[in-house]
Amino acid sequence: NSARMVSVLVCVVVAAGMGNAAPPHLGHPPEFNWGTLGGMTFAHVTKATTFNTTDLDLLKKYQIVQFDKGQNSASMPFATLEDRFIAAARQIKHVNPKATLLMYLNGLIDFPNFQRLHNATRANRSLLITNAHGVLVETLPPLGTFDMRNSAMRELFVSDAVYGVESGAFDGVFIDRANWASRGLLQITNGTAPQEKSLAANGWDATILASLVPAQTQLFRDLTIALGAAAIVLAKETGGGAPFLDWEVANAAMTTDTFCSSYAPPSVKPPTGAGLSFTAPIQGHILGWQRTTMMTVNTSTFAKCQTMCVEYQSCEAVQYNTQIDRCWLLNASYNAHLYCMHGTGVEWVSNRKAPAATTCKTPPPAQANMSFGYDPVQCLQDMRTVVDAAIRQQLTESHGQGPPGDPISRTFTMGCFLIAAGKYSYFSHASWLKSEAWSLAGTEWWPEYDMALGEPVDPPLMPASSGVKGQFSRRFSSGTIVSVDLNAQRAHITWGRT
Secondary structure (H helix, E strand, O other): OHHHHHHHHHHHHHHHOOOOOOOOOOOOOOOOOOOEHHHHEEEEEOOOOOOOHHHHHHHOOOOEEEEOOOOOOOOOOOOOHHHHHHHHHHHHHHHOOOOEEEEEEEOOEOOOOOHHHHHHHHHOHHHEOEOOOOOEOEEEOOEEEEOOOOHHHHHHHHHHHHHHHHOOOOOEEEEEOOOHHHHHHHHHHHOOHHHHHHHHHOOOOHHHHHHHHHHHHHHHHHHHHHHOOOOEEEEEOOOOOOOOOHHHOOOEEEOOOOOOOOOOOOOOOOOOOOOOOOOHHHOOOOHHHOOOOOOOOOOOOHHHHHHHHHHHOOEEEEEEEOOOOEEEEEEOOOOOOEEEEEOOEEEEEOOOOOOOOOOOEOOOOHHHHOOOOOOHHHHHHHHHHHHHHHHOOOEEEEEEEEOOOOHHHHHHHHHHHHHHOOOOEEEEEEEOOOOOOOOHHHOOOOHHHHOEOOOEOOOOOOEOOOOOOOEEEEEEOOOOEEEEEOOOOEEEEEOEOO
16 A cells, blocks of 8 residues: 555665765764763753853753754844854854854745745745645745755755854854654654644645755765864754664754653643742642742632732633632643642642642652653653764753643653763753743752762663663763653662762
8 A cells, every 4th residue: 555655665765875984973072971960961041142151051051052943033033043053152262262052044945034044945946845735835834845855955054064164163063853754754654644734734645744854964974074074963863763874974962852851741831920929839830830830829818819820821710719818720731730829939739629728748859740742662762862962972952841840740851861872972951941941941950960980880761670671770980870761750869979
């Protein structure tokens, strides 16, 4: 049948992209230090304005820094995004000349702010993909998609990467959507009906995707040659079961957006408005309000409480108890639970009834909230990618995410990373809110970054003594001991001493 024919085509396309040449190594690797976890970290951030002294004091700590698409959008509104990136990179280089800076480029999506690329595609529409019906193919509607099958488009893209590196501000490039065509091809042939329907609605078909797979690989060959052995060429992978083969043509990779973690559920929205107060003890426990109690509650009318619920759009029901002077907000995503809110914080209540004043309890571990979107199979695949890259003397970035300030989710992503890490493996843990995951606002220097680590005593991915599938452990020379259980999504780290 046609699905089987396309599946064979996937294998042929992938095999055609594989060569016998040795994989590219790091000619000029970033700083790396086993002494602490902080000696093997990266930051992927964006800020609408130039960095201030506080920002730079944070960012100068990381071995690798890269920026996302909103960087300097307010401070340099008319500049091309490449120049905004260069300006930000120069700020980092000024405070930490040893830092490695990577310039973000999207390998498929024609973002208008990348004017050096977008101006060319506006003038020559053949640089963008159209299907057999002449319809513009979209990866992120309504934006067009670079046709990397076209050598002229690849040359244009490579010249943009060279522009960034030759500025002296960047040491390499971070290419997003590196293997997206491979993932799309799997989805349109072996995925779910909604996945196939979504791709078709945006103009994609199996033939286009199959022809784009080797073209994306060729782009990395071109980049590696043009930028030279000293530059880092990082392929940002998309996960989803697609073959991970860009290591053959690039010397660095980020496996997925969410290393052994996930984004927040879609209904989770950070509250906005007046009267917000931040309460550290509850961070990470309440999905809808990770950073706030919403306000110090002294409301005296049910109407006011209802208004609050509507304003923040994070609850499906509300009750007001005049005797204990509190509002009760029911989170839409986790509607089996009621949240107790008052002037000193938010506490967990495990039923829908308005509790008495004495029934508010300490929140349970936030681990129960972390299962949304987490895939232990993908997690293990990403960990193996980290291990394999280190063996090949290549660089990886592992971007974990979780509720802001939540130590349990953070310990899990850190644990998974440390179980797999080798030389030139780098880690980050950011907020799981999509508005913060790739921003300075969602980036923190965690206390664990300064804990003693030391070189590993055990090999990576060492099975735990329990013998249970999915459980791993690893020791480090400082005395640090790490254990993880991928199926239970739990980790424990006993930190050693300097």
